[in-house]
Amino acid sequence: MIKNKIIYTILIVGMSILLSGCGSDSKENPIVPVPTPPINGFAFSNLISELNVTEYKTYNISFTLTKDGLVVPSATVFMKHIDKSMGSVDKYSVVTDEQGEGIFIYSPPAIFPENGNLIIQFTDTNITISKSIKVNFNLDTSLSEGRLTTLSVSYEDSECDVKKGQIGHYHVHAVDRKSNLPVVGIPISFSLVNGVIEFNGDKVHKASGTINNTKPIVFKDVNIDYGNTNIEVGDNLIIFPSKEKTDVTYLGGWNIDSISNILTLGGSYTNLVSENNLTYIIGNEERVLGGSNGNIGTLTVAHVETVESETNNDGYAYFDIISDFMLAGHTVSVEAHGDENGKRIGISKKIFIRLDGDNFSANDITVSNDQNRTLNVTMHLKINPSCSGDQPLVDVPVSPRSFETEPTEHCKIVGADTSTDDSGNISVSIQTDGNATAASSCTVKWQGGPSSLGYEY
Numbered sequence: 001m002i003k004n005k006i007i008y009t010i011l012i013v014g015m016s017i018l019l020s021g022c023g024s025d026s027k028e029n030p031i032v033p034v035p036t037p038p039i040n041g042f043a044f045s046n047l048i049s050e051l052n053v054t055e056y057k058t059y060n061i062s063f064t065l066t067k068d069g070l071v072v073p074s075a076t077v078f079m080k081h082i083d084k085s086m087g088s089v090d091k092y093s094v095v096t097d098e099q100g101e102g103i104f105i106y107s108p109p110a111i112f113p114e115n116g117n118l119i120i121q122f123t124d125t126n127i128t129i130s131k132s133i134k135v136n137f138n139l140d141t142s143l144s145e146g147r148l149t150t151l152s153v154s155y156e157d158s159e160c161d162v163k164k165g166q167i168g169h170y171h172v173h174a175v176d177r178k179s180n181l182p183v184v185g186i187p188i189s190f191s192l193v194n195g196v197i198e199f200n201g202d203k204v205h206k207a208s209g210t211i212n213n214t215k216p217i218v219f220k221d222v223n224i225d226y227g228n229t230n231i232e233v234g235d236n237l238i239i240f241p242s243k244e245k246t247d248v249t250y251l252g253g254w255n256i257d258s259i260s261n262i263l264t265l266g267g268s269y270t271n272l273v274s275e276n277n278l279t280y281i282i283g284n285e286e287r288v289l290g291g292s293n294g295n296i297g298t299l300t301v302a303h304v305e306t307v308e309s310e311t312n313n314d315g316y317a318y319f320d321i322i323s324d325f326m327l328a329g330h331t332v333s334v335e336a337h338g339d340e341n342g343k344r345i346g347i348s349k350k351i352f353i354r355l356d357g358d359n360f361s362a363n364d365i366t367v368s369n370d371q372n373r374t375l376n377v378t379m380h381l382k383i384n385p386s387c388s389g390d391q392p393l394v395d396v397p398v399s400p401r402s403f404e405t406e407p408t409e410h411c412k413i414v415g416a417d418t419s420t421d422d423s424g425n426i427s428v429s430i431q432t433d434g435n436a437t438a439a440s441s442c443t444v445k446w447q448g449g450p451s452s453l454g455y456e457y
Contacts, residue, residue, distance in 0.1 A: 040127045041068040044120065046101075051118070051133055053108045054140040056176070056184065061089075061104040061133065064096075065122060071100025079104050080119040085111075086135065087184070107184050111340065112137040149248060150175050151188075151336055151347040160356040160387035166328060168321040168354045172336045172347075174311045185310040186338040186345075188317040191236045191253040193333040194302040195287035198229060199457055201279045207242060210276040211250050211265075217272065219254070219280075220262040227260045235284045237263060238335045238348045242279040249273050252337035252346020256282075269344045281333050281457075289326055290394040290422035297422065298394075300324040302332055302353060311338075321353065328355040328383045329396040331456040350457070352450055359384040360393065360453075362446040369410055369442050372434035376427050377444055379403075381420050392424020402452030403428050404445050410435050411442030418454070 047063040065072045075096045079089050087109040094102035104120070115137060121130040156169040172190075174182050200207050200221060211219050219237060220226075237254040250273060255266035263282075291297025302323035311317045321334065330353050337346030362381045381393040400416035415429035432442050446452065 039129050040124065042066070042072070042122060042124060042127065042129050044122075044129065044131045047120070047131055048133060051106070051135045053112070053135060053137050056108060056139075056180065056182070059106045059108075061106055061118070061120070063102055063120060063131075065100045065102070071098075072096060073098045073100055075100070075122060075124075077102055078121045078123075080121055080130070082118065083116075085109055085113050086116045086118070108137070109184060111343065112139055149345065151248070151252075151338065151345060153334060153336055153347055153349055153351075155351065155354060158354045158356045160385045162387045164322050166323045166325055166353065166355060166385065168323070169307075170319055170321065170334070172311070172317045172319070174315045174317070174338070174345075181313070181315045182311055184340075185312065186340055187310050188336050188338045189253070189309070190304045190306060190319045190334070190336050191238070192285065192302060192304055192321065192335070193236050193238055193281050193283035194285050194300070194323075194327070194330075196281060196283045196457065197231050197235065198224065198226075198282040199280075201240070201242075201281075201457065207245075207277050207279040209239065209278040209280040211239070211272070211274060211278060213269075213272040213274045215268065216257065217254075217265045217267060217269070218262045219265055225261045226263055231256065231259055231263070231282055232284075233257065233259060235282055236335075237265065238281050238333050239346075240279040240281070240333075240348050240350075245275060245278055247273045247275065248345045248347070250275060250278070250344075250346070251335075252348050253335035267339075267344065269339075269342055271343045283333075289330075292422045295422070298326060300327050302327055304334070323353050325355075325383065325385050325388055325391050326394060327353045328385075328391075329353065329360065329393055329450075329453050331397075350455055352453060352455075354450070355383055356385055356387075360448040362448065365444045366441050367411075367430065367432065367444070369432045369434060369436050369439050372432065374414060374429055374431045376429050378425050378427055379444065379446060381424050381426060381446065393420050394422055394424055396420050396424075397454035397456050398426060399452055399454050402447045404447065405430060406443045406445065407439050410439040413444070 043066050045064045045066055065075050073096055076093050078093050088107050090105040096102045116135045118133045119130050152173045154171055158168045161167055172188055200209055208223055209221050233256055235256050237256055239251050241251055249271050256263050257266050258264040285303045286301050288297040289300050305320045305322055307318035331350055333350055335348035360383055362379045365377045382390045383393055384390055397419045403413045403416050405411045411432045414431045417426045420426045430444055
């Protein structure tokens with residue numbers, strides 16, 4: 001019995017000695033935690049653990065890749081796939097430089113989530129290391145307005161293509177309310193109306209279109225039963241900005257999904273503002289020009305081709321309008337709209353189909369100033385595309401003020417038709433004073449160019 005107690009005491013003392021040799025939690029000998037060793041010696045350093053996103057701008061996420069404390073150049077590091085709700089990076093893989101450094105350029109999403117994580121990763125043979133960066137989203141409205149709020153459509157120039165026809169180049173520009181350029185690209189869709197089926201505008205008819213924020217979204221006009229019109233599924237509805245009616249949520253183009261006495265529209269949006277008395281147009285890409293005296297006329301087409309559908313770092317997206325030459329000088333409605341995770345923004349405007357060089361012309365007409373009289377002369381207005389022969393300006397609205405006479409002291413324009421006919425001719429009335437001694441003749445000229453034309457609606 002005594003022997004067993006002695007052995008037990010020796011064991012207790014021995015264990016105490018061993019434990020005292022392993023360390024202590026005393027101030028004199030504190031326990032030091034052993035860090036987790038890098039996998040195969042690889043590690044990320046100089047990498048932030050949290051990213052605070054307070055405004056719409058790009059953020060640099062830099063890092064250094066090391067092995068056993070030495071930098072690793074020419075190594076490919078990946079950013080794991082990011083859900084769109086978390087934003088985006090300029091590229092999903094980066095090759096380290098000579099100092100083992102790399103940078104991912106991160107852009108926040110259009111709509112801030114509550115929080116999230118980004119993960120960078122490096123793989124060597126069968127070894128993978130990764131590191132997580134916590135992203136805190138907290139929009140500071142003093143620095144950034146937030147999502148894009150304004151789109152604008154502008155003409156750039158035109159060119160002539162023998163096979164395609166007339167090509168007009170346009171761009172859309174996007175900014176926020178503080179005119180800040182967007183960091184987050186927004187996909188833009190484009191469409192136009194060439195052939196008009198229904199039009200309600202401030203000048204022609206009292207604008208009376210109403211859009212309702214329902215599911216599905218519907219559009220109606222109390223004056224029109226759309227089921228008794230020529231509107232078809234697939235036609236475009238375009239809503240214009242007008243006096244006190246400028247909310248971007250409903251402006252721009254809408255796809256027509258179904259037709260009855262109301263129109264059912266494509267799209268489901270969380271920020272649509274219901275409105276009435278809206279200026280709008282409905283139509284498609286085709287129209288007939290030049291028909292008269294029972295003739296059907298000529299079918300002409302204009303359509304949009306998307307060049308760059310997402311706004312770039314400067315806020316631009318690009319599209320072309322491809323049209324028949326016969327449509328030069330005619331009015332079409334063009335629109336652009338974007339969808340930021342269910343939040344809609346749009347714009348629309350009326351434009352002229354522009355010609356390569358805007359080369360409109362008409363032959364001068366000279367009449368004798370042998371008496372005081374008023375007479376009508378017929379002018380032939382034409383276009384001169386660079387890749388085809390002269391063509392008449394058919395059914396084009398023309399400003400009467402675009403005609404002038406020489407010399408103005410002895411002859412003047414007293415009237416003119418407001419549109420050319422199916423052959424490109426227009427009648428102009430001129431008054432001569434009969435002072436042949438001072439001026440034996442009077443010459444009628446047309447100014448030409450876009451300023452000489454008028455909108456068709």
